[in-house]
Amino acid sequence: MLSFKDFRNGLMVTLWFVFLTFPLLVIKINPIEKSVVWRWHNMLYVACGTFVFYVLSRLYLARKKEQQQKIKTGIVEDKVAWSAKLFSEPKFYIPIAVAGCLFALAFPTLFSTYQVNIMITALMYVVLGLGLNIVVGVAGLLDLGYVAFYAVGAYAYALLNMHFGLGFWTVLPIGGLLGALFGILLGFPVLRLRGDYLAIVTLGFGEIIRLILENWGEFSQGPSGISNIARPGLFGIDLSLEMSINFMYYLTILMVIFTIFVVNRLQDSRIGRAWFALREDEIACQAMGIDKMKTKLTAFALGATWAGMAGVMFAAKTTFVNPASFTFLESAIILCIVVLGGMGSIPGVIVGALVLILLPEYLRAFSDYRMLVFGAILVIMMIFRPQGIISTVRRTYSLKD
Amino acid sequence: MEPILDVKNLTMDFGGIRALDHLSLQIKPGEIVALIGPNGAGKTTFFNCITGIYKPTKGDLLLNPPGKKTKKLNGLKPNKVTEQGLARTFQNIRLFPNMTVLENVMIGRHCRTKSKIFGAIFRDPRTKKEEKEIVEQSLEILKKINLDKMADEYAKNLPYGAQRRLEIARALATEPIVLLLDEPAAGMNPQETQELDELITKIRDEGLAILLIEHDMKLVMNISDHIFVVDYGKKIAEGSPEEIGKNPDVIKAYLGEDI
Numbered sequence: 001m002l003s004f005k006d007f008r009n010g011l012m013v014t015l016w017f018v019f020l021t022f023p024l025l026v027i028k029i030n031p032i033e034k035s036v037v038w039r040w041h042n043m044l045y046v047a048c049g050t051f052v053f054y055v056l057s058r059l060y061l062a063r064k065k066e067q068q069q070k071i072k073t074g075i076v077e078d079k080v081a082w083s084a085k086l087f088s089e090p091k092f093y094i095p096i097a098v099a100g101c102l103f104a105l106a107f108p109t110l111f112s113t114y115q116v117n118i119m120i121t122a123l124m125y126v127v128l129g130l131g132l133n134i135v136v137g138v139a140g141l142l143d144l145g146y147v148a149f150y151a152v153g154a155y156a157y158a159l160l161n162m163h164f165g166l167g168f169w170t171v172l173p174i175g176g177l178l179g180a181l182f183g184i185l186l187g188f189p190v191l192r193l194r195g196d197y198l199a200i201v202t203l204g205f206g207e208i209i210r211l212i213l214e215n216w217g218e219f220s221q222g223p224s225g226i227s228n229i230a231r232p233g234l235f236g237i238d239l240s241l242e243m244s245i246n247f248m249y250y251l252t253i254l255m256v257i258f259t260i261f262v263v264n265r266l267q268d269s270r271i272g273r274a275w276f277a278l279r280e281d282e283i284a285c286q287a288m289g290i291d292k293m294k295t296k297l298t299a300f301a302l303g304a305t306w307a308g309m310a311g312v313m314f315a316a317k318t319t320f321v322n323p324a325s326f327t328f329l330e331s332a333i334i335l336c337i338v339v340l341g342g343m344g345s346i347p348g349v350i351v352g353a354l355v356l357i358l359l360p361e362y363l364r365a366f367s368d369y370r371m372l373v374f375g376a377i378l379v380i381m382m383i384f385r386p387q388g389i390i391s392t393v394r395r396t397y398s399l400k401d
Numbered sequence: 402m403e404p405i406l407d408v409k410n411l412t413m414d415f416g417g418i419r420a421l422d423h424l425s426l427q428i429k430p431g432e433i434v435a436l437i438g439p440n441g442a443g444k445t446t447f448f449n450c451i452t453g454i455y456k457p458t459k460g461d462l463l464l465n466p467p468g469k470k471t472k473k474l475n476g477l478k479p480n481k482v483t484e485q486g487l488a489r490t491f492q493n494i495r496l497f498p499n500m501t502v503l504e505n506v507m508i509g510r511h512c513r514t515k516s517k518i519f520g521a522i523f524r525d526p527r528t529k530k531e532e533k534e535i536v537e538q539s540l541e542i543l544k545k546i547n548l549d550k551m552a553d554e555y556a557k558n559l560p561y562g563a564q565r566r567l568e569i570a571r572a573l574a575t576e577p578i579v580l581l582l583d584e585p586a587a588g589m590n591p592q593e594t595q596e597l598d599e600l601i602t603k604i605r606d607e608g609l610a611i612l613l614i615e616h617d618m619k620l621v622m623n624i625s626d627h628i629f630v631v632d633y634g635k636k637i638a639e640g641s642p643e644e645i646g647k648n649p650d651v652i653k654a655y656l657g658e659d660i
Contacts, residue, residue, distance in 0.1 A: 262522055266521050269520070270511060270514055270521065273500075273507060277508045280499060283454065283479075286480050287480075287483060287488075288575060289484050290511050291478075394504060396503070
């Protein structure tokens with residue numbers, strides 16, 4: 001299956017890696033004793049690890065290629081991906097959904113407050129991912145400034161709460177509407193752009209919002225941020241810290257369910273189809289009578305709505321906002337969630353958000369190497385599964401219903 | 402008879418290059434009109450001008466829908482032109498490859514339906530009814546072009562000839578008055594061309610006017626009622642297939658000066 005050439009390339013790759021990691025992993029300088037420690041055993045680990053990994057990846061790719069060849073020549077039937085099957089047949093996904101719901105409901109009683117807090121964050125990213133999925137995954141508009149709408153929502157709650165004492169429940173829809181408004185505001189100038197150009201403009205937009213928040217002191221209190229934001233109330237009952245975190249957790253769960261419900265219905269409608277068509281071919285889409293402008297604007301606005309609402313929840317959860325929470329890195333992570341999870345696929349984005357947010361937390365055991373492992377997982381995923389963890393399947397229609 | 406689509410002195414300049422030069426063309430109801438000419442003569446530019454992808458420099462585009470007032474199509478956006486009743490296919494197939502065959506046709510219904518965001522979220526009875534109608538009508542169109550068995554297949558997985566036919570189906574779903582086909586037979590084998598021939602005639606018999614760009618002369622001569630010939634953006638001849646076949650200017654344009 002593997003040729004001599006593969007092994008030779010493997011050796012070359014190994015040598016190169018050994019060379020690259022040599023200064024970092026082998027040489028250790030002790031500046032106090034002014035001595036150099038040579039850790040040759042590290043070199044051996046790197047060499048063995050690289051070589052084994054290279055050969056394994058080659059083997060995997062070769063097998064994949066062979067399989068595809070067989071499918072092409074008709075020897076083997078093209079299997080429906082297990083993930084696609086899982087989410088297209090009710091007898092599979094209903095038990096999974098029920099188990100998931102039960103687990104989610106019992107989560108705060110099973111785990112510590114710390115874990116619940118992490119879970120709240122992850123679930124917020126589910127909402128953010130699903131929102132961005134409308135823009136990037138479904139309508140195909142690459143938006144690198146998504147975090148701007150998140151910031152709009154968060155600051156809307158922080159400021160309205162500080163100045164006018166408005167509560168969480170009042171601001172939640174306001175945050176959503178403001179998000180949508182800013183989405184349209186961003187949408188108008190970029191209507192003619194697509195691809196790389198669009199990405200850069202949206203990136204700039206995201207930075208503008210952050211810089212305004214950072215520098216316009218009278219408005220947003222600058223980098224020091226706004227603190228003492230009220231937590232969401234529950235009919236005026238006084239909640240202990242732990243209880244209010246649990247309450248927040250259930251709120252987030254409700255929000256996630258609400259998001260899934262709405263996004264699913266939107267995707268599966270006349271508007272959703274127009275978004276998909278826009279992603280597939282803009283010119284053909286217009287020639288079929290779809291108003292490009294309207295379709296793009298609704299995608300931007302509806303995507304931003306979720307970011308606005310997630311922002312309000314974020315401010316309510318942390319009770320403190322400052323511009324440092326809304327850097328480009330956040331946009332990049334949300335984009336990763338969508339791409340890694342599977343563009344346009346709702347279950348994919350959910351799994352993607354949980355993996356991307358929870359993984360770094362649980363990788364803390366590896367402390368120093370945590371981000372390295374995380375990066376490696378991203379790279380490996382994109383090489384071996386570019387379509388995402390769970391790829392989309394278009395729905396089919398029948399005349400019976 | 403009054404022409405259904407009346408193009409008057411259409412001129413299109415790209416910088417200093419005049420791609421179309423005072424081109425006039427009329428299509429009467431229920432007619433198959435062919436637009437032919439050598440490569441680079443400006444045929445596809447003509448299509449792009451009348452469907453709103455390009456904005457013509459000069460000239461008028463008038464549409465006379467039966468029983469309605471004359472509409473001017475100049476300067477309308479492509480989606481508005483389609484709404485007015487002009488639907489097109491593309492020279493290089495432009496389907497939505499990652500959508501199913503049925504969904505491709507359903508997209509064509511977009512401009513004739515109206516459900517909005519709230520309808521999509523709440524699925525009120527009206528939206529449900531509309532969705533059901535979209536599916537029914539789309540399946541009907543697929544049946545007509547013999548693709549209903551492949552309705553749930555992804556468009557990219559269809560064989561070439563079927564993709565061409567699907568493009569026509571998608572255009573038909575927009576309920577056009579005039580159907581514009583840009584080289585529908587390109588790359589087809591004789592049998593597929595034969596099927597296409599029958600399909601186009603069938604569509605014409607249902608009352609649509611058809612404007613066709615085509616290089617396959619056998620097909621053009623077979624089915625057209627009227628032929629326009631362009632070269633270097635200018636109309637050099639028009640007439641019935643017999644007249645065109647004998648026209649010395651046309652032969653010169655296609656075969657060169659000395660013959």
